[in-house]
Amino acid sequence: MKWIKRSLLLLLVILVMGAWLNYPKLNIISGYASKNMASTLSIAKRSEASVILQDNNVPLIKLADVDVDNNSATATVFGLMPRKTICRPGLGCTLVNAEYDADFNLAEPQRSFTKNNTPFPFGNGAAKDTVFQEVDYQVMEHALYNAFADSDVQKTRSVLVVYKNHIVAERYIDGFTKDTPILGWSMTKSVLATLFGILEFEGKIDLGKTGMVDAWKNDERNEITLNHLLRMQSGLEWDEDYSGISDVTKMLFLASDMAQIQAEKKALAKPTEIWNYSSGTSNLLSGILRNQFDSYQDYVDFPYVALIDRIGMHSMLIETDMKGNFVGSSYAWANTRDWAKFGLLYLNNGNWNGEQLFGKTWVDYVTEPTDLSDGTYGGHFWLNAHGKYPDAPKDLYSANGYQGQRVFIIPSKDLVIVRTGLAEAPDFDFNGFLKDILRAIP
Missing domain, CATH: 3.40.710.10 (DD-peptidase/beta-lactamase superfamily)
Known part of the structure; x- marks a missing residue:
């Protein structure tokens, strides 16, 4: 009898620990399912059934249930961790969090x-x-x-x-x-890199430019150049692991401002001393690109005027x-x-x-x-x-x-x-x- 009780207690402990360790992953799972559904319906104009059968039919993600309502989609896993994605004209669909302000309006690109x-x-x-x-x-x-x-x-x-x-x-x-x-x-x-190539060709940017992030002004990160970022040679800390909770999954499925995530990371090495593939670096570059323009409208128009609609x-x-x-x-x-x-x-x-x-x-x-x-x-x-x-x-x-x-x-x-x-x-x-x-x- 004691053996049975101890076994049940051990099983309960294992289940509680498993739930505790995996609960945060539900945020990523429901976030991915919500974002993928909303974007595919809004941009690709495919059916909800096809997304469930194909795109979201992968391990863990298929555990999510998604409800679609006009220009949004909300996903949960076993009724837990609801994540909502909203779609905005010209800007695509965005996975939102508690910081989302429905009254915060952004200009859409003029195409x-x-x-x-x-x-x-x-x-x-x-x-x-x-x-x-x-x-x-x-x-x-x-x-x-x-x-x-x-x-x-x-x-x-x-x-x-x-x-x-x-x-x-x-x-x-x-x-x-x-x-x-x-x-x-x-x-x-x-x-994204091509946009920097266009700016360089027009004489508006220098790949050797440093001092691009205010938070870096007083430390060794201030020596990081655009070239280092484009080549993934910044030396900044980053974990590009899609199998669990990592820098990249937290950025894509939890962050409000993706341009800041890599900027906040510490330096593990001097520029060029290591090569480390980083999606955070690319979004940092997107933020640096934004800083090249006087207004948000100019920024949001630039990829379309300079490249996309141009060709x-x-x-x-x-x-x-x-x-x-x-x-x-x-x-x-x-x-x-x-x-x-x-x-x-x-x-x-x-x-x-x-x-x-x-x-x-x-x-x-x-x-x-x-x-x-x-x-x-x-x-x-x-x-x-x-x-x-x-x-x-x-x-x-x-x-x-x-x-x-x-x-x-x-x-x-x-x-x-x-x-x-x-x-x-x-x-x-x-x-x-x-x-x-x-x-x-x-």
């Missing part, structure tokens, strides 16, 4: 949706029906078949291959089309946090063709249909391997300099996002490849994918 029916990529009309003799279309078709063959594991949503500015292959799963916006996750970092990526929208900062680490949405346009801008060295947005030197900058990254990272772009993809050219570089979002740029092949989905390696074999496509291109 220019110019009607342009010329063919892709310089317009939004039908793609040119061009046939290249050197392209093996049968091999290309087989490559796309392989990318979608095992839908339960690979979870590919779209693939687009652009050769010499022409679409040579394109495919979508049911429920997605060329017009469906898809969340780029960390591909947003490469978009006709009209489906793209970058969401903001509660304080109105662009979430430059994670929250840009665009359809597959517009993600390809972004890649083509880089393939063409910053020139878009005769207009120069940034210089060739910027492309050289973002593709130069950063010290201590093992040749995998440049300036907010990922690299193949050391052969991460052994069957792809070494000059390949890419914008990478969570769950296998990719924009691959391969200058030596005059090629841009976009793949979106819900699975990373090894479930999706990126090297094999690239190898298959490259077999079709001379």
Whole structure:
């Protein structure tokens, strides 16, 4: 009898400890489910059922129940830890907390949706029906078949291959089309970096600039430059762990002002002494970008005027946090063709249909391997300099996002490849994918 009581007591202690340790995670789980649901409904115009069946149908997140009400979504886990996401015109959807003030209004971006029916990529009309003799279309078709063959594991949503500015292959799963916006996750970092490239080209910013954060004025962090931040070499403390409660999950699902989280971290090393991938750094850069403008309206307009609408990526929208900062680490949405346009801008060295947005030197900058990254990272772009993809050219570089979002740029092949989905390696074999496509291109 005593043995049974002791066993029950031990079990009770284990359950209480487990609940105590995991209760804070409910905040992250319900926050993710709420944010994902609201943004997908509002921006991608997909159905609530499809989000439940696909996007939120992952371990832990699928435990959440989400209620949708007009321009908001509220999620709970077992009725606990309710988290609400609200959607604002032009600013996307924002996961809010107790600090949220419904009367706090932010200006929405003033966008220019110019009607342009010329063919892709310089317009939004039908793609040119061009046939290249050197392209093996049968091999290309087989490559796309392989990318979608095992839908339960690979979870590919779209693939687009652009050769010499022409679409040579394109495919979508049911429920997605060329017009469906898809969340780029960390591909947003490469978009954010491009805004600094434009400012540098216009002579408005210096990558060697220091003293960008007031809180750093009297300590060693004041020596951190824009270059250090763009290369993830600041030396600042950061934990980029999505499996539990960490710096990045607290920032994305708890913070009101995401631009401040990395700024508050202490220095673990001097700039350039360590390389540490950090979404907090990207959002700090978003805050620094904001400080370059005299008004919030100028800031919120800038990505669209200087880049997005300027090259006709009209489906793209970058969401903001509660304080109105662009979430430059994670929250840009665009359809597959517009993600390809972004890649083509880089393939063409910053020139878009005769207009120069940034210089060739910027492309050289973002593709130069950063010290201590093992040749995998440049300036907010990922690299193949050391052969991460052994069957792809070494000059390949890419914008990478969570769950296998990719924009691959391969200058030596005059090629841009976009793949979106819900699975990373090894479930999706990126090297094999690239190898298959490259077999079709001379």
